Amino acid sequence: IIARAEHLIRKGVDPRRILLLTFTRRAAREMTDRLYLSIGDAANAVTAGTFHHFCLLTMRRMADKFGIHDFTVIDRDDQNSLMRLSRAGYVKKKEKFPRASQLVNIFSYSRNTNMNVLEYLDKYTEFDEETPNKILNIFTEYKQRKQFNRYLDFDDILYHFGKKLNEDPSIRKQLRSRYDHILVDEMQDTNPLQWLILDGLKDPAKLFCVGDDAQSIYAFRGADFRNVHSFKDRVPDSVVIKLEDNYRSTQGILDVSNWLLKESPLKYNKKLKAQRGAGIKPLLVDFDSDLDEAKWIAENLIERHEAGSLWNEHMILTRTAWGSRSVEAMLIEKNIPYIFIGGTSFLQAAHVKDLLCHGRPKNALNPPG
Structure with a gap:
């Protein structure tokens, strides 16, 4: 990612027209610092940050169009408290029902996977027939309480941005005109909602995404490895470059990885090659306790x-x-x-x-x- 940004700027691309997105604030800071060491002050003109940072910054700059004047971003503890208040009117004392924190997780996951709440509950839970509708009512009150108090939770930031981007042609046109290149790190950790945002921002901007479809570890937060694995299907005119030379592990370890990839029902179509020699073959030992x-x-x-x-x-x-x-x-x-x-x-x-x-x-x- 850093090398790509440096290459573009040295080739004459205006750094202000480059958007660099990553998964954590720490990674964004590290990338900006490394880019600064490579090209100097031009790095400060690149828009770099997490998806949440970029979306919130953009919405605040276009507050009229996004309708978020004087909104406060709440954290997970505040979400749990607000969900607890919303839940109280529908759940009796000692009734067996998901806790507020569990409801927040369900709400968050359905948002990040861009799924209807009832669809998500039907697919991923085993509640009785009455519970899903009760959860839906609680979520409706939760959203009303947020709106009344002018709150945004972290999932709202992506949800409202993605919704407006794809439903309002004027916003989409304005944002698409800002960038020529969109660079995304750790693409395998992006979720369907983040893909919706990228899809709305690309064209004419060019997407440059780096990721490993065999290394997605955030499925519990809605991450979808298919954003990498099926990239060619989603962006038909794209070029996929496989990086199969490994500089971290020895071949003994990579042989195990290659075997796992081969045994997978998914077609990864790659074979890792070590640049550090054969090394020691890993030993698998099974224990009873x-x-x-x-x-x-x-x-x-x-x-x-x-x-x-x-x-x-x-x-x-x-x-x-x-x-x-x-x-x-x-x-x-x-x-x-x-x-x-x-x-x-x-x-x-x-x-x-x-x-x-x-x-x-x-x-x-x-x-x-």
Whole structure:
């Protein structure tokens, strides 16, 4: 993305006519900083940010056309509070019904996937016959409360922007005239609503999207990998360039990835090639329990250490901090030194520290030996 923006500007494209969209504010800042290091002050003229930032900034500059004068953007906690108030009039005390936070998630997901609420509930939930209509009534009141208080939640930002962009020809014409090039990073993490926005902005602007259709991890937030996988179908005159040379992993690891891609019912039609050599072939070991797994890891580390490897030459990766608890406990039991990165380590957990505090007075009164 950075190289593309730099190339366009060096070729004479006005940086003010380049729109760079990414998934997080951190990524947007990093891209702007790197572009500044490459081309200097011209980077400051590029419009760069997240989808939410771009849409909100545009709507505020065109407040009359979008009808959002004096609106306040609320966060997820405010959404939950407002949904709780909306829910109260329809749900009896102790009635088994989705909590306010669950309703906010349903509302958000249906918005981001650009689906009708009842359609979403029918497709992705198993509620009884009465619940969907009650949820729909709660959502109607939720939207009315937002409108009355002049609130916008994060999903409203994309929804209202996309709706106006595709329904109002004058807005679409005005916004399409602003940019010649639209660059999108992490395209596999975009959702149907974000695609609707891109579709409304392109032509004559050219889309340049970077993404990996085998690396989409935000499906729970509505991300649709088909925005990459089916790009050629959605933009028939597009050119797809496959980047199959991998500079991060060794071929042993990529062979596993290639096997998974081949076994998939989807046709990825790509084969990854390592630039770091063959490497060590990964080993898959199956265990009956977390404790068995932790014990195997600890014993394997001890064997490696006794063979001459240093402790700091090893790394253990887990999906979540909670998932590392058994491993961490076994490392402590086996006196294996480690550094915990991300989340709270086992010994720093509040309940463990409380237990250790209770044991200290006893040890002080009865010292060992």
